Amino acid sequence: MNFPTFDIPERALELTALCLRFNPANYTTWWFRRQCLASLSTPPTSDFESKYTYFSENFIANDLMLASKLGGSNPKNYQVWYHRRNLLEQSFSDMTSDSDTECGSVLELVNEELEYIAGVLDKDSKNYHAWSHRQWILKIINMESKWTAEIEYINDLLEADVRNNSAWNQRWLVSHRGSKSKPFPVEAASEEVNFVISKAREDPYNESPWRYFVALIKEQFRLIASSPEFVSLVDTCENALKEVKEKFELESKKDGMECTHLIAAHIDILEMKGDEDSLSSAVEFAILLESRYDPVRKKYWKLRAQQLQVVAN
């Protein structure tokens, strides 16, 4: 980009702040502002090398405040959130120690940032950008104490709203410590299943826990299918699911088949069990969903029943 070079980057900074008040979505202005900030920042040592942009401490503090001011009425603006991330990348990536005392001012910054995000989520518990930023922080600092603290935070959110799917999604990230490739131990899966069932019990109609539930079992299926540990897990899960359905029917006097996500989860479990009886039960359930209980997904359930029937034969 052939911008005229500015002799007075401080003045350019002022101008960008003014422009951003008119249109905080002008990504070029944000980019240019960061160019100015970087040119005015002096790295700590002359041979300082990093893949991240270096911003001096006072600029970081000041611009986080600017971003907060502009972000307030624009919580869904990409540029404001990216600005926060870019300001913090250098210092957060530096955190290699897990000791709370060793990181000092950076840890303070981490805590402030997590608190800021929690404040945004308090107004909109599902703000996609806020969650994305939160995930980035947890992954880049990778501190065990922060991972465990996050579980508490998630539990609080689920207490307030057990249907908060963003919180459920966050739980998957945290329980897996931000990794898809490290195998998830079956003991951990069992513990998670207990938690999920307790939440599913609160409202068996709720899709979120059942989706999480199936994913946990599927993950183990991929890792240790047909092992005794898996067989035991699946049996436990199926019994727990049936118990939720029975309890629901007892207490509400309603037809448990109406809890279509519970039934869908049951179908998935039966498919993983794979024996003849399980598969024919699965087909029956699918046909019931198709013909009566989940008409909007009629064609899907018809296909599912057909495919299960093929495997059964």
Place this chain on the structure above:
Amino acid sequence: YQYISITYVLYSVLHQQQHNTTISKSIMAEITGNFVPGTTKYKSKYTVVNQTTSLQQTTETECAPFFISIASLDPNSKRDLERLGLIQDENSTNIRLLRKKHAAYLRRPLYFKNVQTLPGSYISLDSSKPWIIYWTLHGLDLLDDLPDEDTLIGIVHTLEACWSNVNVKVNVNAKVNEKVNVNDGNEEEDALGGGFGGGVGQLPHCATNYAAVNALSIIAGCDVGDYPDAAKLALDLLKRKRDSLLKWFLSLRYERKGDNEKGSMVCGYRMQHDGEVDVRATYCICSVASLLNILTSDLMDGMMEHVVECQTFEGGFGGEPFAEAHGGYTFCALGALQILTKAKGMANLEQSGMDFVALRNWLVNRQMGYEGGFQGRCNKLVDGCYTFWVGSAIAILGLDGTNQQFDSG
């Protein structure tokens, strides 16, 4: 005025329907077995009240008056609808699309001779000019009601004004018409790349670039007999920019160690220089690159693996790995995978490594049992835009080479 009158008609109809003896919708559903939106029996159910259930209930209540059987309306109401052009005559049972009115609305931002500016609040879209052009032009194209050639020529000039060049560093072997392995030698040189930004003097950006190229493609693809000068102008512009676009795209690469067993390289793309990395960029680049035939192996290197990492435990895709499964990002991920698997000569989408079954299951569960439309995320609200994002994703799956095809309920 028209909105008020329709609302009045619909509310008066609802009042009447509570007292008439016409066969109710839920009974119809039982008899025919077909899904009928607005069936009270299929409103969302819950045993616990919270913010999610409250918002959902409010939405269902707001939508309810609009699920009216036209056949059951009284003659006065039908006459009102006829007068508004929404039904053909008193015997019609289908709502008509008001093509001329939609076209007039879409044409408003495109006024060329009588300069008509958009209201002041549109300053928030000052960095999205190509989007405004693409949204309106695409709509008009679908309605077979494109503006006159002078306007189209004006559009091409406006889009060209949104182009900016940027200094980039490229691998010396990255050429447009050859498939070169990017890992052969790291020799880099300074080059001039470029792309379409949100307006004059703005940095190139993947989203606005996508919109601009699509808009130019609509014009370039026009019947040459109808718009000879405009079509040629648009096509020439696209041809001239291919080389720069590839260089700029390559400069947006964000390589990292993949979250896979081997730890092999995966590559996301930034939306702009010094900008966020998410799956939208991958899609925008795949789409433009394949349209303009600059989807080189350099560009594709690590792309597919990055997209696959964005699939979540729910089955849908998020903007980044572990981000919540979301309709918009799922469309982008799926679009990118479709383009990439085809470019790599793969038999189907599953060969990319993504879980097709989990995705399909997640997609169908985004359709709302009462409203009929789609939500963007589990336990969130229905929104017309997701009919596009999620509906299109379902359509894309239907294009897959396997026999696992179906259309939505």
